[in-house]
Amino acid sequence: MRLSMQQSTVPLSVVSSGERVKVSGIAGGANARKKLLDLGIRPGEMIEVISGHKNHPFLVRVGDSRVMIGWGMVEKVLVDQN
């Protein structure tokens, strides 16, 4: 939806530490989606990956809060990468 020419949609799991990306969608079931939405991880929101390593939980900044996302869920967050 919000794709421009040089952007591509990727799962959050491939984003490396320090990058700022825009959430474009959430895959997975309603329950997982609900938990993410509750903490402000929603399409259109800019998030910053503070710490992100394979098989570990990701630490991201959303607005003014820091949110930890378990590895299983990291793959369900879709983001636009420049």
Next chain:
Amino acid sequence: MSEGIETKQRVIAVAGNPNSGKTTLFNGLSGGAERIGNWPGVTVEKKVGSFIMSEGSKCELVDLPGIYSLSASSEDERVARDYLLSGSADLVVNILDANNLERNLYLTVQLLELGQPIILAVNMMDLARKNNISIDLEALEKSLGVPVVGISAVENKDVKQLSARIERYLSQLESEATRERGPALKLAVPVRPVFVQYPNEIEDVVEDWIGKLKEFPVGLEGIERWIALKVLEQDPWITKQVTDGGFLDAREVQNALSRIESLLKQPADLVIADYRYGFVHAVVGRVIRRHTTRRSRTDMADTVVMNRVLGVPIFLGIMYAVFWITMHIGGAFIDFFDILFGGIFVEGAAILFENIGSPVWLKVLVADGVGAGIVTVSTFIPFVFMMFLVLSILEDSGYMARAAFVMDRFMRWLGLPGKSFVPLMVGFGCTVPAVLATKTLESNKDRIMTIFLSPLMSCSAKLPVYVLFAAAFFQRNSGGIIFSLYLAGIILAILTGLLLKHTLFPGDPSSFVMELPPYHSPRLRHVMRHTWIRLKEFLMRAGLIIIIAVSILGFLSSIGVPGGNQKDAAAETAVVDGVKTGVTESTQADVDADYSTGGASVLEQIGKGVSPVFRPMGVEEGNWPAAVALFTGIFAKEAIIGTLSGMYGQMLGEDGSALAEGDEEGVFRPGALFFRAVRSVSEALSGLGSSLADPVGAQAAGEEARRENTSLLKKGFTSPVQAYAYLLFVLIYFPCVASFAAILKESGPRYAWLQAGYLTLLGWIVAVVFYQLAEGGSVFWIGVALALTLGIILLFRFLGKRWNRAELT
């Protein structure tokens, strides 16, 4: 107030996000007086207090669990939402964190959609100012149409200001309701504005459904719109109610959902959330003036604490400190409680009963039974208090959430979230606080699984038993032998975790998303209150069971002891003076004394009856006291030592207890008693410096063991292999009554009994396989053990399929 209103007490509920300062505000509003209970049917804590109005009348104040939204996916959320839906609350105080207004308002919007009268308390305004966030509270009030008060919940004057506003708003609602409908029972206004306008595709469905949902039975009136939206959000509980009740057809719901998704290219729940956030975003844009993101101290601390390399060592270091403080600082006060309570309830009671000339059986029952039970409970106090205190400090400081991050990878392999590591670590001190610490876990499944593993973390009460046996059978290698038992426990815990993951609780650990709260220095009042509440709960629940059980034990072991009261008292006095690390020795003293006085008690008969069961693990026919000791060990693990030494001594025809040499005074002197109790604390604390490298207190336990006549053990166990097999069983089998009481309460009877049975059987299997492989050489018994193992796996698999897993999510 009008007459009709006085008959019904108004109810105020406090709702808000986790970490928004809700508990502090609740305490401030209630003035500290609160009752703790459980919400019906769940183990979620329910706190109720009173809100006292200026003219003296009271409102009930209910603390709802911290939630992010009204879509219930956890037990906490369901409890909070069901309470709000029931319409029991007349007013909701919604607390928000000023530093994270946007996310916090997401819940507010949902509360507003519910049509509850609410008042907003924007908390941590002082911190927001420091962070250069300026919030226009008046604009917020205008945007949402509800009263808004900016506060810092730790400031008394702010809480007072909020209280006044709540009062004013309540009376305003009261008079509005009275004007419209006469003296009213409900304050809620039936017609509500639509707060968020959703896209037409959604609004059309909602409008269609509102008509069908008119009869939907909920406490709150006029929330058909809200219910319809919840169904579109795929809320499982609401959807089930609506379709089961025949208000909507399941297929109709499904069709609407897929139609919306194909039209809007997004699932309905995402669209609804997006619109709510859009609404919030617009409000925040009008309300927040200046806003700079800064790199806080929390961020800097996190780069170290959550570092990939440093994180694990830091975590282990902190856990070591938790452990050390509990065992040594807490442990230093055990003798204090033992001497003081023992002096009053056992010695004192015995002397009192003798002086008034009551029959011996009554004296035995009250002093040695109930009295000893009270002493046992009292000696748990310092451990449990310290453990809770340190854990509360860690939790309040914000570190606990980081620990979950650090240990996540390893724990996930066991099918558990990273957070579970903390209660397991606590288990090395004592299983009781370990079980209670599982409350911090999110899902029921994670909680029950962690509780299953926690008794395998060898607790401090088992240590004296190991030390005693190691000294008798493995002189030079005793350190290694003890360590191997701890290791065996950890390995079995890992195997049990894997077993549970693949049978009873299949599937990945609940994949989590959690907010990391900012660090702050622990607030003493908050921490102490938290600790006190937990301790009180432990004393009430577990305490009662321990007292009853120890009383029964004392009674059973006393039957067949004709008038041996002098020795009883002497043994108790002697034991009470001793150095020890475990929980209590009054149980042990009972047993020592009773067995030293001769006569076949009921306990002895039980021992002889069950001892054949333990023969395959090397407990020989003449060694029936070992079986009795396992029985008394269920009441308190360290009672095993006392039982064994007492009974072997008796078998040898000696006077038995080497302990029974104390000063029997026959007079009750409270002053001296208290002095002795205080001295025990200073003695224990003076040895702290040398104990840094000894978190479990092996040194002190060794001293205790040396005081026992270890050669007696060799009368019962004829080889080191027999002794080791016995220790393996002691490590694993049935948790002590105190732990079991806690498990029963946290896991419920079904899982508690399954766990106790599993542990006992596992203990038998491990001990038998070890003994038969190392010495016995019986293929038959190894075969039986393996068959039982297979049996366990099949049973767990069967139960995993059968038991309702929905309740575990």
